[in-house]
Amino acid sequence: MNKTLVLALLVFLTPVAYADQGGFSNSGGSAQVSSGVIINSNVATPSGTLNINCPTTAPGRCAGGSFTYVSNDGTMALSASFTSAKFAESCAGGGRGGRVTCGYSFTGYISGTWSMNGAAQAISGVTYQGFGTGGAAAKGTTAYNSAYTPFYFSNSGQILRSDDLNGTNLISYGSQGSDVGQFYGAYGIALDSAGRVYIADTYNGRVVRIDDMNGTNWTSFGTSGSGVGQFMNPSGISVDSTGRIYVMDTGNNRLVRMDDMNGTNWTTMSGSGSGVGQFAQYVAPVAFDASGRIYVADTGNKQIVRMDDMNGTNWTTLMQSPVINTYIYSLQSPIGVAVDEAGKIYIADAEYYQPAVIRVDDMTGAHWTSIYLGTSSTPNSIAVDSSGMVLLGGGGRKL
16 A cells, blocks of 8 residues: 655644444335336434435345435535445245344444534445335435544644644644643544544643533543552553553653553553663653554653563564665654554654654564654654554644
């Protein structure tokens, strides 16, 4: 897959509210299968009308066509087509002269646009429908979510999210302070598999979790200090595939892992130095590969570290490239690390005279590839989305 490098800008625009995900149920109306699946049904909440037309492409399969929903008040609309769908007929009954009853099940995957109060966004989704034969009523559910990868960033006192690097549909949340809905140095942001947002609230000595950009279900954990359940200037936060939370507790020179926002199974890894199990600095958020191994950008020791767990098992370091045309390239100031779905490793190297993004296949440095950013473009963070887009944060500077 070709990778795209994008340099992140901090931009400030008027927030626009829009939906990230949603769904509805339908019942009644009519449904039939002829040259495809055709359904006209009613949606109770938000009240409106659902129309499905999925033309047959092969036995039991359909694609293209249309999937439309319009609310009765005209404020909401979904317009999409089917990327793929399948349907099947099944029958039951008939024993001892009983009546045979037949019906269809339909599962379709959609891609299109969701509009709310005139604000539109790309969505993808799925619909499940069941209906009888001969124009019988249908009953089903539909769920959809944003088709883009949201872009989250911070201006210290707020967290922000936009559809893209142009600031489209930009939303901000929070203000500077120490109360609910406030941050004082929101220097780390991470998301879990449910889309909840985690923030390292640096100078408040705590971590915060919210369900969405409205601050729903605001939950905070931690106080300033060096004991269990305490942080001193936490700067980086990450969430692994099992939902465990990793915090770079910078002021205490330790990496903290906890199972949840109650601090369950509080585990630390600490020790400053250059040996196994030690880091020179505890700043950058950790990254994970598909196997759950932990990657750390150890800036002061000019290396990337990979370990299997918080005990430092199978501690492996990457400091330089193999020989490339008689030359060996070395990391100078690795400030961030990310791992893509294929296991390739991306490093933001913030050396002042030649800041770069480096990509390698593995911890041997195989296929070491560099893109130099120019001396006015020093990065301070890096991420890779599911499409392979590489995002750099520049600490408030335009890169």
